[in-house]
Amino acid sequence: MKILIIEDNRDLVQVLSEGFAENGFDVDSAYDGIEGIGKIRSTDYDCIVLDIMIPGIDGYEVVEKAREEGKDTPVIMLTAKDSIEDRVEGLNKGADDYLVKPFDFRELVARINALTRRHSELKRPILNCGPLMLDPIARECKADGEIIPLRRREFDILELLMRFENQVFTRERIIAHVWKKEYDGTSNVVDVHVKYLRDKLRPFNLDVVVVTVRGVGYKVICPAYE
Amino acid sequence: MKILIIEDNRDLVQVLSEGFAENGFDVDSAYDGIEGIGKIRSTDYDCIVLDIMIPGIDGYEVVEKAREEGKDTPVIMLTAKDSIEDRVEGLNKGADDYLVKPFDFRELVARINALTRRHSELKRPILNCGPLMLDPIARECKADGEIIPLRRREFDILELLMRFENQVFTRERIIAHVWKKEYDGTSNVVDVHVKYLRDKLRPFNLDVVVVTVRGVGYKVICPAYE
DNA sequence: CCTCAATGATGAGGATCTTCATGGTGTCTC
DNA sequence: GAGACACCATGAAGATCCTCATCATTGAGG
Known part of the structure; x- marks a missing residue:
């Protein structure tokens, strides 16, 4: 199970990486949108954990680009608390689930499992x-x-x-x-x-x-x- | 420089610990209020980083108890976004600074340095x-x-x-x-x-x-x- | 100096959220 | 079943926040 983390906070990336490793996931990471897009293009991940607020290309555009290029890898967005409401259009660009910071790590793992389990059937959790x-x-x-x-x-x-x-x-x-x-x-x-x-x-x-x-x-x- | 982190999110504790270690701090940690109080009693720390929402005794009570027992170690509270406003009394129980989650690690370090530098003069940053x-x-x-x-x-x-x-x-x-x-x-x-x-x-x-x-x-x- | 465009200030209205007071409903005891 | 109590529902008012439209100010170019 290969996971890509796109997040500019390196400390958070490190925590998540170690946590995922303990859960038996294979982890890769990118610190901005450009790097993220590149890695998405070159590798087939089972799930992508994506922060919205990242330098350069923001999270929304990353998902959009990925989808345009035919990638249907499940995407979980990390979002700050207030960003939710006024970003409904952006949210529709192809992400599959989201988590509001600060979040519980176990919840993130649960959602990744839920998404990858049913990947190839219906993805977005309705x-x-x-x-x-x-x-x-x-x-x-x-x-x-x-x-x-x-x-x-x-x-x-x-x-x-x-x-x-x-x-x-x-x-x-x-x-x-x-x-x-x-x-x-x-x-x-x-x-x-x-x-x-x-x-x-x-x-x-x-x-x-x-x-x-x-x-x-x-x-x-x-x-x-x- | 000895720092105590009281925080129940073990992943966050690990990130912070590593970050502090890189900054040359000596780090100790506790995962709940009781454990925290115990460590405060037995050791002299230069600074305490304290989450409000922890199991058992909450952060406010930890500060209060520490102050009652004569400890004047600088305390930085970590708080979720909405907790600020309606907790003014609690906030007055003796903490020296606070940081709203999610926060920037560099900012935390900056505040620790500011607090410990002027420890023994005026502490609370006015x-x-x-x-x-x-x-x-x-x-x-x-x-x-x-x-x-x-x-x-x-x-x-x-x-x-x-x-x-x-x-x-x-x-x-x-x-x-x-x-x-x-x-x-x-x-x-x-x-x-x-x-x-x-x-x-x-x-x-x-x-x-x-x-x-x-x-x-x-x-x-x-x-x-x- | 005058005009125009960009930028900021302001007023008004409405959306949302919260508190408070009151009244209703369930539950327990006798 | 009656009373007492805890718990919940509701209405209303006010606090806070945000959007929009409009007006004022500033700075640049003619």
């Missing part, structure tokens, strides 16, 4: 829950083919819950994942955004999808399977 | 510019002793400019530092927040402190030295 569909890359949420415009918090919460369907998340864990900070124990932000989310799903008779688990937290269920 | 004073740890901005309430963006921009007084920052660099994303070239967010900032400084005749450098960006000057 989350489904009955008629509800969520595309984390396009950052789109649809029900019955109709786009439901979600705001950042709503989207992030729904994505988290849908990635682990039927698994309960405490407010702490939701805050930690979505807000990337610790829970002070008093705020009810999560509740409020869950309400917003339900309000938007209700017209599709889907608000039951987000279920309250009293005394614990929230989870997403797929009503079709009930 | 940024001054004539009558204007900014405390990044307390997240407070004062003029003539009076607190000027700044919002997140305003504070972050002012802090960046004041850390490098008289140095021009382009909108790109400001966006990269404060928003931690790349600049799309169209938005005028920076301009707007600079205006907000000036509006708040004007009552103190301090809006001239933030200077426009036409065609380039903004910088902070200290009018007293003119």
Whole structure:
């Protein structure tokens, strides 16, 4: 299993390389877009881990170029937290999954495995829950083919819950994942955004999808399977 | 020079350790609060790099305990992006500086050097510019002793400019530092927040402190030295 | 000096997010 | 079943942030 890391932070590259090596991956690296493109051209990788903010050609263009040249190697993008929302077009250029910095290394490995496992079938991870569909890359949420415009918090919460369907998340864990900070124990932000989310799903008779688990937290269920 | 890293992400610990070693530091590490406290008790470090979100006892409590026990070793906190604002009290528990993840390794080294150099004199880095004073740890901005309430963006921009007084920052660099994303070239967010900032400084005749450098960006000057 | 174009400043409006207060609902005990 | 309590849902208001359109300023070239 051959992996290419394109990332200008050399320290991060070193950590990742060692981590991957421990996981039995064969690792190669590039420190900017030009070098990255070159390596993609000359070698067949099983997966590419690509930072967006790199010197010269940025990550989006790297994916685009790779795709134009017929490479369909799975690509996981690393992105800073705020870059997500306003880059939807860029995100559509062909990446298969993404991870927000700072991230958990185990999660990165999990996503690489998920992508390479199903490589050659459907790649981009689309989350489904009955008629509800969520595309984390396009950052789109649809029900019955109709786009439901979600705001950042709503989207992030729904994505988290849908990635682990039927698994309960405490407010702490939701805050930690979505807000990337610790829970002070008093705020009810999560509740409020869950309400917003339900309000938007209700017209599709889907608000039951987000279920309250009293005394614990929230989870997403797929009503079709009930 | 002996440094202790308290951080649960073992990969990050390894990167940092190696980086520090290259800089001639003697490195020790702990993976949670309890272990950290223990090591602080038993050893005299020159500096402690401390993540806030660690298992068990969190970073704030570690600093607090260390200070209660009379340790005045400089502490640099690592914090996720959103944790800043609503943790002012926690931040006041005795840390000397902080760094927002994801950060640049060179910046961490620079801050360690700054802290240890002036250890035993004034430690906590207070940024001054004539009558204007900014405390990044307390997240407070004062003029003539009076607190000027700044919002997140305003504070972050002012802090960046004041850390490098008289140095021009382009909108790109400001966006990269404060928003931690790349600049799309169209938005005028920076301009707007600079205006907000000036509006708040004007009552103190301090809006001239933030200077426009036409065609380039903004910088902070200290009018007293003119 | 005048004009034009580029650049920055500003005002207004709206989108999003958060907090707070209140009321409802489930759960436990007696 | 009634009451007490914890937990959750909701409405409303305000804080913060961002976009857009417009106006002012600056600098260059004629």
